[in-house]
Amino acid sequence: MNWAFIAKYLPMYEKAAWLTVKTGTAGIVLSVIIGIICAAILYYRVPILRRLVSTYVEISRNTPLLVQLFFIYYGIPKVTGIKTDAFTCGIVGLAFLGGSYMCETFRSGIEAIEPIQEESAKALGLNKFQIMRYVLLPQALSISFPGFVANVIFLMKETSVFSAISLMDLMFTAKDLIGVFYKTKESLFLLVVFYLIILLPISLLGSFIERRLRRG
Amino acid sequence: MAEPLLFVEHLLKQYGDKVILNDINLTVNKGEVVVILGSSGCGKSTFLRCLNALEPIQGGTVRLREESITHDSKNLTDIRQKIGMVFQSYDLFPHLTVLGNILLAPTKVQGRDKAEVTQEAMALLERVGLKDRADSYPAELSGGQKQRVAIVRALAMHPEVMLFDEVTAALDPEMVREVQDVMLDLAEQGKTMLIVTHEMQFARAVADRILLIDDGHIIEDEDPEIFFTAPKSDKAKQFLNLFEFHRPKKNK
Numbered sequence A: 001m002n003w004a005f006i007a008k009y010l011p012m013y014e015k016a017a018w019l020t021v022k023t024g025t026a027g028i029v030l031s032v033i034i035g036i037i038c039a040a041i042l043y044y045r046v047p048i049l050r051r052l053v054s055t056y057v058e059i060s061r062n063t064p065l066l067v068q069l070f071f072i073y074y075g076i077p078k079v080t081g082i083k084t085d086a087f088t089c090g091i092v093g094l095a096f097l098g099g100s101y102m103c104e105t106f107r108s109g110i111e112a113i114e115p116i117q118e119e120s121a122k123a124l125g126l127n128k129f130q131i132m133r134y135v136l137l138p139q140a141l142s143i144s145f146p147g148f149v150a151n152v153i154f155l156m157k158e159t160s161v162f163s164a165i166s167l168m169d170l171m172f173t174a175k176d177l178i179g180v181f182y183k184t185k186e187s188l189f190l191l192v193v194f195y196l197i198i199l200l201p202i203s204l205l206g207s208f209i210e211r212r213l214r215r216g
Numbered sequence B: 001m002a003e004p005l006l007f008v009e010h011l012l013k014q015y016g017d018k019v020i021l022n023d024i025n026l027t028v029n030k031g032e033v034v035v036i037l038g039s040s041g042c043g044k045s046t047f048l049r050c051l052n053a054l055e056p057i058q059g060g061t062v063r064l065r066e067e068s069i070t071h072d073s074k075n076l077t078d079i080r081q082k083i084g085m086v087f088q089s090y091d092l093f094p095h096l097t098v099l100g101n102i103l104l105a106p107t108k109v110q111g112r113d114k115a116e117v118t119q120e121a122m123a124l125l126e127r128v129g130l131k132d133r134a135d136s137y138p139a140e141l142s143g144g145q146k147q148r149v150a151i152v153r154a155l156a157m158h159p160e161v162m163l164f165d166e167v168t169a170a171l172d173p174e175m176v177r178e179v180q181d182v183m184l185d186l187a188e189q190g191k192t193m194l195i196v197t198h199e200m201q202f203a204r205a206v207a208d209r210i211l212l213i214d215d216g217h218i219i220e221d222e223d224p225e226i227f228f229t230a231p232k233s234d235k236a237k238q239f240l241n242l243f244e245f246h247r248p249k250k251n252k
Helices: A003-043 A049-061 A065-080 A086-111 A115-123 A128-143 A145-165 A170-181 A184-215 B044-051 B076-081 B098-108 B114-127 B143-155 B173-188 B200-206 B224-229 B234-241
Strands: B004-015 B018-029 B033-037 B059-064 B083-086 B161-165 B192-196 B209-214 B217-222
Touching: A003 A049, A003 A086, A003 A128, A003 A145, A003 A170, A003 A184, A049 A086, A065 A086, A065 A145, A086 A128, A086 A145, A115 A128, A115 B083, A128 A145, A128 B098, A145 A170, A145 A184, A170 A184, B004 B044, B004 B192, B018 B044, B018 B192, B018 B217, B033 B044, B033 B200, B044 B161, B044 B192, B076 B083, B083 B143, B098 B114, B098 B143, B114 B143, B143 B161, B143 B173, B173 B192, B173 B200, B192 B200, B200 B224, B209 B224, B209 B234, B217 B224, B217 B234
Parallel strands: B033 B192, B033 B209, B083 B161, B161 B192
Antiparallel strands: B004 B018, B004 B059, B209 B217
């Protein structure tokens, strides 16, 4: 192992890791918002929108992220003439993929709640929005927390595909360095270490919160 | 002078082709306590749920004063605030404390001041003997305590009518009384209540009127003393016999 090489390119990885964290976090936050809205639409069986959401979920879950990214990065500009930068495309792509996963996770959480909860909220005069916001969602989020954490980790890892639209993330940096210097061992070592630095805390924090939720 | 509050006219409730309630007519006066009896599956709980449109009805009308209560009323959430309901079990919100459960609807739905509602909630909790449990979560309470909180939660909305759907049916026997005492107390205060129960002695004590539902119809609408001592219909006699025990005659 060439430690001098590692020391030299550490800052480059650090920069790439920040990019991974930034795009990943933005994509995941958007996924959660999309997921909650879609889950509410499916749960309340809103006419028309419900069909749209189901179609979206199937398309999003059954096509690879790489294909989705190519479509957004190369396809949409061809058709509409609107070109967006790789950074935005990465976030939009991740949100498109993550939204359906979050939707399904939250929906199963809402459906696991006793129907009497919704009925007693109705009897108190809460409207559908208030029932979702104050009664169903808080319970659903805690029920579906393990699935939510799994989604977060999955989506964070999926950011490695961003290199395909030449976003300078961790994966891109490693491939780049291998290509230029043939330092495969060192480059991959750094790659694994940086992914672990990002993902292990999420995983550990997730299990910690999960244990606390189960006790409460 | 009795002031009519709740009107039910020709109510029809069906699940598909199956008729659950047929041509139910009832007027409840302000301050009246109506106990609804009937064997399991006779439709008494369904009837209660039709009164705040938790169940859509297929015919007839339900009105609170002049306001019609139907599943698709525009002002359904407004009307429901005037009709409190307590269920058999599991109706407290588990992620909120006792106080959080009570405050939710008055602050979010009625937009009332939090401090004012808190003060009222604490007074009501004290009345039902649970002032020291305000910060507990439902999982930390006994069944009887949960039901008392559920009653307070409904009362905090200042409803004009209270509906009780077998609120003691899921409780251990020693906890039944503490919940019934709260309801007797409300009756004394002149709350208008409709109560579905299987507890005959409680029904007799609390009721101004007893309704007996059988096969989707109201077959008795009586003063409790008359109902329990000299029921008119055979169905009522049969029903009351279910609660009578005769000492077994032993040979020798």
